[in-house]
Amino acid sequence: MHPVPGRNGEHVKKLLVLAAAIAGFLVFRKAQESEARKTVWSKSTDTVD
Secondary structure (H helix, E strand, O other), X not given: OOOOOOOHHHHHXXXXXXXXXXHHHHHHHHHHHHXXXXXXXXXXXXXXX
């Protein structure tokens, strides 16, 4: 029950693509969260006229 030679690289590529997609999603979410936090911070520290 050994994997078919030649298909092993295909599985590795799929895992790498999946890992890259997950990493990209997490970076995107983190950037959105940071931007939202910056917006809230700037609103709460805005000077009153």
